[in-house]
Amino acid sequence: MPxxxxxxxxxxxxxxxxxxxxxxxxxxSRSHNRLRQPRSHVIRTxxxxxxxxxxxxxxxxxxxxxxxxxxxxxxRDAFAGLFAYFAPRIKAYMMRSGSDNAAAEExxxxxxxxxxxxxxxFDASQASVATWVFTIAxxxxxxxxxxxxxxxLDPDDPLLQPAAEPMQDxxxxxxxxxxxxxAAMDQLPEExxxxxxxxxYEDKAHSEIADETGLPLGTVKSRxxxxxxxxxxxxxxxxx
Amino acid sequence: MTAAHSVAVKPRTAEPVxxxxxxxxxxxxxxxxxxxxxxxxxSHLTLCSACRSxxxxxxxxxxxxxxxxxxxDLSAGALEAALAALDSSDLDxxxxxxxxxxxxxxxxxxxxxxAIQRYLGGxxxxxxxxxxxxxxETAEITLSNSDxxxxxxxxxxxxxxxxxxxxxxxxxxxxxxxxxxxxxxDEIGTFAKGDVAISDGSIDHRPVAGEGESCICLVATDAPxxxxxxxxxxxxxxxxx
Numbered sequence: 281m282p283x284x285x286x287x288x289x290x291x292x293x294x295x296x297x298x299x300x301x302x303x304x305x306x307x308x309s310r311s312h313n314r315l316r317q318p319r320s321h322v323i324r325t326x327x328x329x330x331x332x333x334x335x336x337x338x339x340x341x342x343x344x345x346x347x348x349x350x351x352x353x354x355x356r357d358a359f360a361g362l363f364a365y366f367a368p369r370i371k372a373y374m375m376r377s378g379s380d381n382a383a384a385e386e387x388x389x390x391x392x393x394x395x396x397x398x399x400x401x402f403d404a405s406q407a408s409v410a411t412w413v414f415t416i417a418x419x420x421x422x423x424x425x426x427x428x429x430x431x432x433l434d435p436d437d438p439l440l441q442p443a444a445e446p447m448q449d450x451x452x453x454x455x456x457x458x459x460x461x462x463a464a465m466d467q468l469p470e471e472x473x474x475x476x477x478x479x480x481y482e483d484k485a486h487s488e489i490a491d492e493t494g495l496p497l498g499t500v501k502s503r504x505x506x507x508x509x510x511x512x513x514x515x516x517x518x519x520x
Numbered sequence: 521m522t523a524a525h526s527v528a529v530k531p532r533t534a535e536p537v538x539x540x541x542x543x544x545x546x547x548x549x550x551x552x553x554x555x556x557x558x559x560x561x562x563s564h565l566t567l568c569s570a571c572r573s574x575x576x577x578x579x580x581x582x583x584x585x586x587x588x589x590x591x592x593d594l595s596a597g598a599l600e601a602a603l604a605a606l607d608s609s610d611l612d613x614x615x616x617x618x619x620x621x622x623x624x625x626x627x628x629x630x631x632x633x634x635a636i637q638r639y640l641g642g643x644x645x646x647x648x649x650x651x652x653x654x655x656x657e658t659a660e661i662t663l664s665n666s667d668x669x670x671x672x673x674x675x676x677x678x679x680x681x682x683x684x685x686x687x688x689x690x691x692x693x694x695x696x697x698x699x700x701x702x703x704x705x706d707e708i709g710t711f712a713k714g715d716v717a718i719s720d721g722s723i724d725h726r727p728v729a730g731e732g733e734s735c736i737c738l739v740a741t742d743a744p745x746x747x748x749x750x751x752x753x754x755x756x757x758x759x760x761x
Contacts, residue, residue, distance in 0.1 A: 356603060356606070359602075359606070360599060364599070373586060384592075389602050393605055396606060407583065411586075413586070414582050414585075414586040415579055418551040426668075428555050431558045432562050433565045433635055436634075439629070439631075439634075440566055441533060441535065441569050441714070461580055461583075462587065462588060465581070479547070480550045480582050480586075486547075504543075508546065512577075
């Protein structure tokens with residue numbers, strides 16, 4: 281597999297999450313425009329059915345349906361829909377972690393092939409599609425940056441302690457949970473949301489976040505803890 | 521996150537009492553936790569459904585953050601390239617389900633979660649124990665990330681005979697201990713199968729293994745421990761626990 285270099289040279293502005301500045305990777309805005317593909321192009325491949333006009337904003341119901349078609353009949357149109365939605369996010373995730381443009385693209389491609397290959401293991405009652413894809417991208421990033429296979433539990437381990445109560449088997453619940461979390465995230469104070477994003481996206485240990493923000497390690501930890509506490513209270517008793 | 525298939529119904533054993541900290545779970549969910557600690561986390565998760573659902577919650581937060589991330593378009597032709605890759609032979613067909621993947625006959629139930637067995641390349645009987653003295657034995661687990669090993673992070677199994685004590689010691693760094701068999705008791709409390717003990721330099725303790733069976737633990741450290749008992753200073757010179 282191609283080596284993805286973890287370059288620390290490229291750091292995104294911390295306070296302004298909405299602008300993922302493409303200039304930072306040395307592309308002029310014109311070349312950026314050239315790279316930007318028309319959205320209709322993304323989802324036209326062999327398509328007999330109409331997908332959403334803007335796959336960047338597919339709703340979670342649509343994502344689940346695509347996943348099911350991927351698992352059930354290796355539907356390429358469904359793959360195209362998922363690709364249009366997730367590949368640009370995986371790319372953004374990798375660039376936030378320090379990859380350059382080319383490596384991030386390659387990574388996004390590989391992660392999407394993994395989505396294709398592992399489609400059978402997606403379970404809508406356990407996680408939203410976004411969460412599932414996030415875990416795939418995260419594990420691939422660990423593999424690429426650290427050259428380790430992340431130690432993971434084996435769901436078939438005879439030692440596995442069964443869950444206290446039967447898992448919810450209701451797709452709607454999972455869908456709502458994802459939305460609840462997204463809404464709860466919006467209510468976090470920016471200083472806490474920044475810490476969470478750095479922890480989740482930028483492959484940064486707490487000490488690195490402290491270095492970069494100039495905050496004491498204790499403050500970083502306490503803001504992360506506050507953010508988690510706040511999310512938990514906003515989520516209330518929502519079962520995941 | 522667990523794979524999508526049903527787990528055969530089986531009786532629940534006692535849930536652990538001492539759990540992973542939120543910091544550890546958050547770093548594991550985000551994918552930033554070091555390998556040695558991740559192995560402790562993955563092993564505890566096998567034995568603890570409460571921490572598993574906490575992890576799902578954290579991963580769901582990660583997923584929500586991921587979904588709200590401003591997308592960055594790929595270059596033209598990216599989808600076509602991906603579709604072409606789907607045609608390559610090794611990608612044809614979908615993978616065997618997780619349950620087919622491990623056609624392992626379950627011999628006598630192991631005390632080692634498979635996450636650990638993967639590192640050892642086998643079960644407990646393949647472990648090459650090394651005697652440390654006083655009946656205590658260790659077995660180093662080789663980490664795949666050599667940078668972390670060089671930085672002093674280690675993973676090992678520790679076996680203390682029933683009723684025996686580990687000499688009084690403290691830690692220069694952080695230490696995570698997961699009990700896999702038996703139990704031990706120290707100044708902090710009693711730790712039994714599935715429990716995680718999290719120690720840092722503030723803890724100076726003398727763990728004593730419970731009666732009945734030897735206590736076997738998985739340990740992750742980022743610095744050697746330092747003996748603090750009467751003979752500790754001398755032993756420290758010779759033994760790297």
